Amino acid sequence: MPELPETETIARDLDRAIAGRTIVAATVTRPDVLREVTATQLVESTVGTTIVRSWRRAKLVVLDLDSGDRIVVQPRFTGALLLDAGELPETERRFSTLHFTLDDGRLLHYRDIRRLGTVALMGPARFAEYSATLGIEPLDPALSAERLSVLLRGSRQAVKKLLMDQHVVVGIGNIYANEALWRAGIDPSRDARSLDASEARRLHEGIVSVLTESIAARGTSFRDYRDASGGKGGFVEMLAVYGRGGLPCPRCGARLVETHAVDGRTTVFCARCQE
Ligand SMILES: [Zn+2]
Structure with missing residues (x-):
């Protein structure tokens, strides 16, 4: 499932590619991906609007329209926003659930193989309400090491589970939780509240560094993840622990342990x- 760096990559690429473009048509072929809007409403509310920007909140790609509405895409496992100037392969196009036709002739597809992702349309008030239910952004300066320490102390969960709790901190899934804890030198099964202030500081540094480096590498590629131009991420080469059970620890050489205990x-x- 795409985590923060992959979603950030998609949102940034799209922003460069489609900000300022006007939607001249919209076609929904698989309405079961829609949330909070019908196919007819989506078409009526988006055709004629201009895409102001594309950005990320949590693991969502958000397209701001000049009408004030927002198209909120949650790719989850197999969803992707793909631009098509006529060269999109049939293997991708057949999983398209809806597409917007832009004023330069390109199509913006939401393709989703298993259709577990969703596309919603929200007005400003609804989006604000929805966003308020999501946890804090890990790269937001508001999540300082001190703030993280308070969140850890208030939890009864294992530290790894807390990191992946989207109501607490958003965007960190299994890959980056494993990597951040390895960077911090902290056992993933530890009680979150047992971490002292210096461990919280190391963990904060691990989270920020792994997410920032992964964004720079365009994320980690895995099955079914594609960025907006259909490419794969490069961070997979830099993973220290995820997917490396039984291999040597890059720091000390001991054999890495794989467990399902957390x-x-x-x-x-x-x-x-x-x-
Ligand atoms: Zn080690």
Whole structure:
């Protein structure tokens, strides 16, 4: 599932590619991906509007329209926003659920293989209300090491599970939780509230550094993830623990341990240098 860096990559690419373009037509072929709007309403509300910008909130790609409405896309497992100037392969196009026709002739598809992702249309008040239910952005200066320390102390969960709790901090899934904890030298199964202030500081640094470096590398590629031009991310080369169970720890050389002890998800960590 795309996490923060992959979603950020999609949103930034789209912003460069489509900000300022006007939607001249909209076609919905699989209305079951729609939320909070019918196919007819989506067409009526978007045709004739201009896309002001594309940006990310949590794991959502948000397209601001000059009408004030926002198209809110949650790609989840197999969703992607793909631009098509006539060269989109049939293997992608057949999973298109809806598309917008832009004033330069290109199509913007939302393709979703398993159709577990969603597309919503929200007015400003509804979006603000919805956004308020989501956790804090990890790269927002508001999430300082001190603030993270307070969140950790108030939790009864394992630290890894807390990092992945989207109501607390958004955008961190299994890949970046594993990586941030390895960088911080913290055992993923530790009680969040047992971390002291210096460990919280290391964890904060691990989160910020891994997300920032991954964004710079255009995210981690995995099955079904594509950025807006259909490319894959480069951060997979830089993963220290995720997907590396049984291989040597890049820091100390001990064999990395793979377990399912935290919330049933695959956790990979170094039992020697993560405490
Ligand atoms: Zn190690």
